[in-house]
Amino acid sequence: MAKAYRIEVMACTGTGCVSNGAFEVIEAIREELKKKNLHSEVDIIATGCNGICALGPIMVVKPDNIFYKEITKKDVPYLVEEHFLKGRPVKKFMYTPPEEKEPIPLLNEINFFTKQVLVALRNRGLVDPEVIEDYIARDGYAAFAKAITEMTPEKVIQEITASGLRGRGGAGFPTGLKWQAVRRATSEEKFIICNGDEGDPGAFMDRSIVESDPHSVIEGLLIGAYATGASKAFVYIRNEYPLAVKRIEIAIEQARDRGLIGEKIFGLDFNFDIKIVRGAGAFVCGEETALIASVEGRLGEPRPRPPYPAEKGLWGRPTCINNVETWATVPVIISRGAKWFSSMGTATSKGTKVFSLVGKVNNTGLIEVPMGITLKEIIYDIGGGITDGKKFKAVQTGGPSGGCITAALLDLPIDYESLTAAGSMMGSGGMVVMDEETCMVDIARYFLSFTAYESCGKCTPCREGTAEMLKILERICNGNGQPSDLETLGTLSHAIKEGSLCGLGKTAPNPVLSTMKYFKEEYESHIYKKKCPAKTCRKLNEYVIDEKRCLSVGHGCDICKKECAYDAIIGQTKEAHRIIQEKCVKCGSCYDVCKFNAININ
Template sequence: MSKIRTQLMLCGGTGCSATSPAVREVFEKELERQGLSEEVQIVETGCNGFCTLGPVMLVQPEGIFYQKIKPKDVPEIVEEHLLKGRPVEKLFYVEPASEETIPTMNEIPFFSHQMLRVMRNKGLIDPEVIDDYIARDGYFGAAKALQEMTPGQIIEEMKISGLRGRGGAGFPTGLKWEFASKSPGDIKYVLCNADEGDPGAFMDRSILEADPHAVLEGMIIAARAINSHKGYIYARTEYPLAIRRLTIAIQQAREYGLLGEDILGTGFDFDIEIYEGAGAFVCGEETALMRSIEGKRGMPRPRPPFPAQKGLWEKPTILNNVETLANVPQIILNGGEWYSGVGTETSKGTKVFALSGDVNNIGLVEVPMGISLRTIVFDIGGGIPNKKEFKAVQLGGPSGGCVPEQHLDIPVDYEEIAKVGAIMGSGGMIVMDENTCMVDMARFFMDFIQDESCGKCTPCREGTRRLLEILNRICEGKGKPGDIEDLEELSSVIKESALCGLGQTGPNPVLSTLRYFRDEYEAHIYEKRCPAKRCVALLKFEIDPDLCSKCGACFRHCPAEAITWKKKDVAVIQKDKCIKCMTCFEKCKFGAIF
């Protein structure tokens, strides 16, 4: 009989992997030294979500939450908490607004405003132990689908749920499955898109690292719905931990009779293979992904025919992303009406976002559809660091748009987000403060889009290149009258004529920043000035003699030796030597440099 009375759920996701192995090693040694090895179990979980505080640890069954644990903290935790029953308060979460310490996870605002469905197991199970997943109703949905439901009933339940694809397009999942189910043919395929390529996005990676069996179970149910016997998970090769845990999960599922032949004695056969992608952003597009699996160059093809009729190797195929498939088991187990009870009229359930950028609480959040962006950024995200002002939030990755402060109260909903010039996308959410140059931000994303364009269609290949050229010129202080109009016209042509979603949504960062921050473009072009002081070519540094304290801080820190100064004298910037690195501006405590 097990003697374990306490479990230490230590985050072992990619974000914490730099420190958590060392923490675990010290824990093992300390528990052995104190004679607690048989009573206390260390469990390496997937991503807990609160990445800013990592590595984090949850002590079960008490629910005590520790943050920013270092190896040197371990002896005190073992001695005080595990031996004497006195939790170590200095490692508790501290609420910035009140400086109050919060010992348990569910009381922390970052967690308390969330609704966990896709991520219900994060930080609570060992992702490499199938029994942990089964203990939390894992594979019960698959058993129900295979033993109690017909393919038609599975599809109907998915349609009732209102689940829409979480990869970006938002197409109804049940409808996609129905199309594939009705397509003739004995060979059909189920694909999982784990080729997450948006800058700042790590939703799918974290789900795979924390709960890989949820995705496998979703694929089994999808296979039953369309009568498929083969599945592929297309994962980025840059996700080694996710791939390793997926590989372990697949092997365990086979050993338990949950994959392979005659699953659960139902006579249904289905198996899954991992295919590693080389990191091409365009392979996130469904037809390009399929070409890549076939061993061809990952390039999109015209549609129709759609993959549900002719997909992988010209056979009927359904493709869903990681988050979509992780929703499926709970929908089948609890019912479509249960799932549709959360969300808005057109956007049901929850959505996982990777919250990053200029925000205090960087991490992974899962919220009900319909919640406001303001709640995500300020209540869950903790607002903007260093008392700076919020400027915009980028939604939808490089193909998304920037949402300014006046629209922070719109609900997170596919249609509502589109109305303000952004897209839901796969869930990347990058917050920007007052020091962000929106022209430079558009240039950054356009540089990414242009670099990742497969080059197959002219509008995307040449159009994005031309957009980037104009944006580069504006940021370099060489903008000219007519550039704004050229950006708008060119963006419109690309959106209407590009072959795939990459090109069709590529101009969104340009159009959204022009829509809400046109004045910044005009300042760059007509005044040769960057209001955010970020475009180096447009910066001119001066020292105000009336404000200069003559302390010499700027002189001492200038890496280019471009500042002359003598004791009790006002410093002077030599323009010909200045490399515009901003060091003097940042080091001056008196606001004398402008």
């Protein structure tokens, strides 16, 4: 007999909330409920990521859909007493949008959520990822049951093709075409792979899907296996994602127990097995041929294509490889139909896309939006605008392989083609928002340092070229840029793009190229004027103490002098202080410690 509750507290246990103490808060609520003898009336469920990670730990109280944020252990007794016992939702734990006074109690009325359309994230916050029955209760595995009993494999592929679904890992290859190629390949053995080697800085789409709804990935794989004729799947997932690994392990175990993985599934002539392979964290292993090499136990290095994995993949067998988000989307297309899916989006890009929205934006987190939405809607309506009321400068999409998009293109409806045309790319869905205080040269340097470090070293242009570009960018940021550097960067970029084998090298120069295109004056300022307009590159800054302010507001507090490791600051307590420029190494420590804003940057 299922227990009846009057309240279910859906507490987010995605990695963001967990690192803010979600598990401790849940434990505290459980104890408090017991203490007040409410545990037979109120239940608490650990769900996956809710999306608005900046406000964690968050929870949604059902059935009323009350949204609470930043709940700490000490808030628990009051919350339980007021809301769970007396039925009075607590205002002070609710979300108040920036620049507004009144909090918004209901989840479905918060802007962050209203503009989103959930397909891959359909079960977010509504299921316990560690309970298979929760997934089944929300039509889980019904799409696979429909495919295997009512559809031929060809019909399944037709449906996926008709839906217009394209690979969500970044390249956007039509999923149906890929499946068809694997289906047509003749071999006694075929494989499918789930690519969960998400490595872009600031991207956590796949991690979140696996953490919050692992069964949706398993069901996608089941449908893919039936359609392509494969009988074994590998889920490749980063070892740095311990919670995701744990949850997919539990999900696979449960699916195996219930006969959804194994032999004669549903009593039909269909066998299927899944194995987890943990990646050691090399960025290049997100590239499909490198990933396959890694699964085989070899060094994670890419190889030339063709032959594509669909013809010769894992151990030389036809292999269908798609990323986590693509697999999680498949079951919905089968259950709701290609027509429904393709009714969303633009002419070339159908359906929805998950993005991780990070950087200088108020509501950082994980979002799913229909293709064709504008960047402005994402940044201002969902993201709640730029932090501290600052000005928007650019948004970086596509991670280290992508580029920057400027304010002039904020009304751009986003899809695979429009982003590429703007000099960036869709990528796997990382979206880093930058404000006026972000230095674009420094951003290019950061991404280049990432790709230079992650280059596997197989191709000389990528290995040596990215290192050389990084050296030049570091030089520019340190104030030693040469007038010829811009041209050299351009030449190197094109050589690396031309001469590299895989996507890593082919796209590594993109952040440099796009920032040079849109923010050339910033590069020139660094090189010719030796000034960083955003004041981010410290070596180009000149730190000067406003002596009047130091004395009148700070009363010569002397903290900057104590902080300076080079004895470059003179002055006694209760006197105005001064920086001796010849001694200053421009580390910026004094600027960071001054509580009175008495240090200026020239």
